[in-house]
Amino acid sequence: xxxxxxxxxxxxxxxxxxxxxxxxxxxxxxxxxxxxxxxxxxxxxxxxxxxxxxxxxxxxxxxxxxxxxxxxxxxxxxxxxxxxxxxxxxxxxxxxxxxxxxxxxxxxxxxxxxxxxxxxxxxxxxxxxxxxxxxxxxxxxxxxxxxxxxxxxxxxxxxxxxxxxxxxxxxxxxxxxxxxxxxxxxxxxxxxxxxxxxxxxxxxxxxxxxxxxxxxxxxxxxxxxxxxxxxxxxxxxxxxxxxxxxxxxxxxxxxxxxxxxxxxxxxxxxxxxxxxxxxxxxxxxxxxxxxxxxxxxxxxxxxxxxxxxxxxxxxxxxxxxxxxxxxxxxxxxxxxxxxxxxxxxxxxxxxxxxxxxxxxxxxxxxxxxxxxxxxxxxxxxxxxxxxxxxxxxxxxxxxxxxxxxxxxxxxxxxxxxxxxxxxxxxxxxxxxxxxxxxxxxxxxxxxxxxxxxxxxxxxxxxxx
Amino acid sequence: xxxxxxxxxxxxxxxxxxxxxxxxxxxxxxxxxxxxxxxxxxxxxxxxxxxxxxxxxxxxxxxxxxxxxxxxxxxxxxxxxxxxxxxxxxxxxxxxxxxxxxxxxxxxxxxxxxxxxxxxxxxxxxxxxxxxxxxxxxxxxxxxxxxxxxxxxxxxxxxxxxxxxxxxxxxxxxxxxxxxxxxxxxxxxxxxxxxxxxxxxxxxxxxxxxxxxxxxxxxxxxxxxxxxxxxxxxxxxxxxxxxxxxxxxxxxxxxxxxxxxxxxxx
Numbered sequence: 001x002x003x004x005x006x007x008x009x010x011x012x013x014x015x016x017x018x019x020x021x022x023x024x025x026x027x028x029x030x031x032x033x034x035x036x037x038x039x040x041x042x043x044x045x046x047x048x049x050x051x052x053x054x055x056x057x058x059x060x061x062x063x064x065x066x067x068x069x070x071x072x073x074x075x076x077x078x079x080x081x082x083x084x085x086x087x088x089x090x091x092x093x094x095x096x097x098x099x100x101x102x103x104x105x106x107x108x109x110x111x112x113x114x115x116x117x118x119x120x121x122x123x124x125x126x127x128x129x130x131x132x133x134x135x136x137x138x139x140x141x142x143x144x145x146x147x148x149x150x151x152x153x154x155x156x157x158x159x160x161x162x163x164x165x166x167x168x169x170x171x172x173x174x175x176x177x178x179x180x181x182x183x184x185x186x187x188x189x190x191x192x193x194x195x196x197x198x199x200x201x202x203x204x205x206x207x208x209x210x211x212x213x214x215x216x217x218x219x220x221x222x223x224x225x226x227x228x229x230x231x232x233x234x235x236x237x238x239x240x241x242x243x244x245x246x247x248x249x250x251x252x253x254x255x256x257x258x259x260x261x262x263x264x265x266x267x268x269x270x271x272x273x274x275x276x277x278x279x280x281x282x283x284x285x286x287x288x289x290x291x292x293x294x295x296x297x298x299x300x301x302x303x304x305x306x307x308x309x310x311x312x313x314x315x316x317x318x319x320x321x322x323x324x325x326x327x328x329x330x331x332x333x334x335x336x337x338x339x340x341x342x343x344x345x346x347x348x349x350x351x352x353x354x355x356x357x358x359x360x361x362x363x364x365x366x367x368x369x370x371x372x373x374x375x376x377x378x379x380x381x382x383x384x385x386x387x388x389x390x391x392x393x394x395x396x397x398x399x400x401x402x403x404x405x406x407x408x409x410x411x412x413x414x415x416x417x418x419x420x421x422x423x424x425x426x427x428x429x430x431x432x433x434x435x436x437x438x439x440x441x442x443x444x445x446x447x448x449x450x451x452x453x454x455x456x457x458x459x460x461x462x463x464x
Numbered sequence: 465x466x467x468x469x470x471x472x473x474x475x476x477x478x479x480x481x482x483x484x485x486x487x488x489x490x491x492x493x494x495x496x497x498x499x500x501x502x503x504x505x506x507x508x509x510x511x512x513x514x515x516x517x518x519x520x521x522x523x524x525x526x527x528x529x530x531x532x533x534x535x536x537x538x539x540x541x542x543x544x545x546x547x548x549x550x551x552x553x554x555x556x557x558x559x560x561x562x563x564x565x566x567x568x569x570x571x572x573x574x575x576x577x578x579x580x581x582x583x584x585x586x587x588x589x590x591x592x593x594x595x596x597x598x599x600x601x602x603x604x605x606x607x608x609x610x611x612x613x614x615x616x617x618x619x620x621x622x623x624x625x626x627x628x629x630x631x632x633x634x635x636x637x638x639x640x641x642x643x644x645x646x647x648x649x650x651x652x653x654x655x656x657x658x659x660x661x662x663x664x665x666x667x668x669x670x671x672x673x674x675x676x677x678x679x680x681x682x683x684x685x686x687x688x689x690x691x692x693x694x695x696x697x698x699x700x701x702x703x704x705x706x707x708x709x710x711x712x713x714x715x716x717x718x719x720x721x722x723x724x725x726x727x728x729x730x
Binding site for chain 2 (some may be wrong): 413433
């Protein structure tokens with residue numbers, strides 16, 4: 001291969017030679033699924049879970065709505081790569097290439113400042129992890145999902161696949177059969193984790209699909225903020241990211257899940273994220289999608305208990321050849337439940353954004369309230385934005401608000417800013433960052449800064 | 465990119481003879497044969513005028529006479545088309561091809577008649593970006609707070625989306641706040657007295673007057689009201705895209721009494 005895979009204009013567009021310990025063959029069949037399970041020395045129930053899910057995957061059709069997925073070729077993807085032999089818990093012990101990659105995305109600094117524990121996923125295996133001692137003392141578990149299957153089988157078995165069954169959709173089935181890596185978080189009753197738990201991860205092999213699996217359980221009255229930031233290098237062929245994130249919010253508990261995602265422009269990012277929220281529980285998804293070729297992602301809250309609250313704040317940015325099909329799902333099952341969706345999308349250089357939202361108020365969910373606000377900003381005539389709001393209200397005594405705006409970046413605003421000495425590119429960046437501000441200010445500072453930088457980078461046209 | 469005026473600090477600076485201002489007749493902005501078309505219609509017609517350094521100019525005229533167009537043209541609104549042979553000379557350089565941000569960096573400022581609301585962008589974010597590499601963010605922040613106090617702008621307003629939900633007077637004060645922090649040599653105020661109550665007008669006029677040192681002002685207005693606070697050196701009256709008359713501050717008083725109709729027939 002020659003150089004074209006490397007594109008240094010792209011901020012995180014680098015890749016490095018790697019030493020793989022094990023690399024499964026391209027394509028998928030029962031043998032590969034079983035081999036992954038064997039490789040990971042999993043208990044029988046998990047092997048069976050995977051094989052059953054694979055059966056469902058084969059049966060399921062591709063989604064016939066949303067973004068164009070026709071170019072995904074499941075036979076051209078590696079489903080498992082294990083880069084090093086064993087887990088390490090110190091930076092110095094990480095392989096040099098991996099350390100360099102992480103240095104480029106700045107993990108060590110971030111860690112020094114903020115991190116309680118980092119679960120950094122490199123390829124499909126978590127290779128680095130340092131859990132703060134205090135976390136363990138409080139009984140909080142924060143570890144690699146694969147390790148959790150072995151160390152905490154009772155909890156994992158009880159909840160794994162309980163919120164998102166393999167049969168939910170084709171990509172959830174795929175993830176269920178070949179998942180690898182991801183985080184497991186368990187917060188015991190009444191424990192409030194003060195600092196955000198953070199996991200960085202990145203895809204770093206051509207034609208390699210990443211299928212991490214995250215499970216978060218917060219017991220009664222507990223609290224945790226989980227943050228995932230993703231950056232990925234550029235590759236010439238398409239890669240697939242199909243993650244599953246399941247969250248269980250018990251009575252009176254609260255979970256916030258923040259994503260700042262910047263996949264490279266060839267990644268299909270098809271993620272199923274869902275939470276089950278019990279009485280008085282609060283679930284907040286903050287979801288920022290900048291990169292990828294195609295994203296389909298609709299974080300959802302199943303509001304099962306009285307007064308449960310769900311919130312999705314999302315930002316989607318689509319540039320040239322990108323389609324962000326993102327939104328949210330809110331299902332009200334109990335009385336006095338409330339949900340809020342705030343979506344901000346930006347399209348530029350022929351990019352396309354779609355807001356797709358589903359709100360259901362089931363019979364019996366009396367006195368519930370629903371608030372949906374979706375704003376689209378279109379930067380030029382070649383770009384496109386669509387809104388697909390779907391509301392199924394089966395109860396009368398409820399309060400529903402829906403607002404939608406579409407805005408073009410006006411010449412007048414640009415002239416106003418230029419009269420202050422700010423050039424067009426800077427002005428656009430400022431206005432776009434202002435547009436997303438209501439959501440961006442909900443993100444931890446370091447990620448908000450990163451998001452701001454990524455947006456300015458996109459605006460200056462130095463990317464892609 | 466000299467936008468800050470140079471002020472000598474040697475002793476005796478304040479004791480310079482009063483004639484200093486009289487002698488200072490350096491041209492700052494020269495409009496030559498300036499004609500401007502907007503969507504095919506000629507709005508400004510062959511304007512010739514020289515604005516001198518450190519003077520205060522008032523431009524008056526009835527609605528639609530081209531006052532705002534002139535202001536936008538000097539600032540460089542990209543949707544305006546200048547006719548061939550039109551020329552704008554600023555600090556001895558032709559600037560008609562320069563984009564507005566370059567003109568601004570060169571020391572031209574326009575206070576908008578209807579300042580735009582910018583959601584999610586506060587005045588600090590705007591000024592920090594505008595002054596990056598010129599003033600450090602901390603100084604910008606301090607200056608905003610200092611001048612906001614002088615202008616009686618609620619500090620909370622400086623932290624909100626610019627002009628979002630602000631009253632007419634607050635918007636104009638925020639324009640002035642930007643002007644003083646950006647510290648440009650040439651400041652054009654397009655109807656800074658419109659939509660402003662008496663108290664706010666007093667503050668605005670007082671502030672402009674107080675900061676006139678080393679500044680050239682162009683005050684566009686319909687009324688003599690503001691000019692009673694800030695006496696202009698030159699009053700220019702525009703009618704139908706042309707300069708109908710120029711004079712000293714007394715011209716503004718005449719207009720107040722007699723209106724524009726008489727000038728139209730001249």
